[in-house]
Amino acid sequence: MSRSDREAAIVDLDGTVYLGDRLVPGADNAIETLRARGLDVLFLTNKAIEDRSHHCRKLRGLGVSATREDVITSGWVTAQYVADEYPDHEAFVVGEEPLLAELERAGIDVTxxxxxxxxxxxxxxxxDYEQLELAQRTLEGGGPFLAxxxxxxxxxxxxxxxxxAGMIGAVEGVTGRSVDAVLGKPSPVTIDTALEALSADPRxxxxxxxRLETDVEMGNKAGMESVLVLTGATERSAISDSSASPDHIVDSLADVESVLE
Structure with missing residues (x-):
């Protein structure tokens, strides 16, 4: 891919743009650099304990320009998926209030x-244990198991x-059921959602x-150019043992200009 071919950048949040409430140094300037080079920027996070509006406000508070439409979360993707595939099903949810609200906004009955x-x-x-028992009873009815x-x-x-993964593993352990679909990165559902939002060619x-197993793996699956940053979940020593292969490895999002060059 040449410099002039690039039209969009999908950027993770936790561990990439910020850690907790602290901006990764230089991340704000890096995002402005991407935009100045003509790339549309979409923020894509697997974190479902905060909704799109929350992430938007957080980015703005850290000096990064963003609108709600610039952010996609796994919770929002899951809500749209359930509304499309199981519109008449009542969902038992192991999750926090922002996810419950996201499902309800999509028209899903939640319990x-x-x-x-x-x-x-x-x-x-x-x-807790009560949630685990109710999850077990839900799956005993033969319904879909989504994460x-x-x-x-x-x-x-x-x-x-x-x-x-801790909650998923607990449910799988007591029920013997494997999750039927995981909707966040690197799933095809999230790939399609992100590309539709950007109206972009993945190439x-x-x-x-x-993360190698989500961000880089999603890039590999979709044919995107992947950039692994070392400010979050992945240490350099783990790269050689992973089946996911990043095109570029940089210390921080602040170094993304070296990729563009």
């Missing part, structure tokens, strides 16, 4: 106190914390993120 007709599992920092994202951990300023897209 957290009784079994549903399908199960949606996501990161939930108050996950927002596959991430094992979420990077923060003070280190990583458990993410959705002319950069994807920039801190």
């Amino acid at each position: 957290t106190g009784s079994p549903g007709e399908l199960l949606v599992v996501s990161m939930d920092r108050e996950f 927002t994202n596959p991430d094992r951990t979420c990077p923060t300023e003070t280190g990583s914390i458990p993410d959705a 002319n897209c950069l994807i920039v993120g801190d």
Whole structure:
């Protein structure tokens, strides 16, 4: 891909643009550089415990220009998927309030106190035994088992914390059911959603993120040019052991200009 061919950049948030409430140094200037080079920038996060508006406000507070339409979350993608595929199903949800609200905005009936007709599992920092039992009872009815994202951990300023994989694993462990569909990166559903939002050819897209198994893998699947940053979940020593292969490796999003050159 030549410099002039690039038309869009898909940029991860946690571990790439910021860590917790702290901007990765130089990330704001890097995003402006991408835009100045004529690339449309879409922020794409697997984090479902905050909605699109929250991420937009957070970016603006850190000095990064963004609108709600510039942000796609795994929670929003999941809500659209459920509304399209299972519009009449009541969803039992393991997840936090922003995900519940996202599903409800999409017209989905949601329950957290009784079994549903399908199960949606996501990161939930108050996950408990009662939720696990209700998830089990939901799947005993034969309904679909969906998850927002596959991430094992979420990077923060003070280190990583458990993410959705912990809740997914607990449900899989007690039910013997494997998740039917994971909707966040690197799923084809999210690839299609992002490319539709950008109206872009994947061959002319950069994807920039801190995870081999989600960001880089999504780039590999879609035929995008992938850039791995080392400010979040991945250490350089892990790269050689991964089946996902980044086109570029940089210390930080601040170094993305070297990729553009």
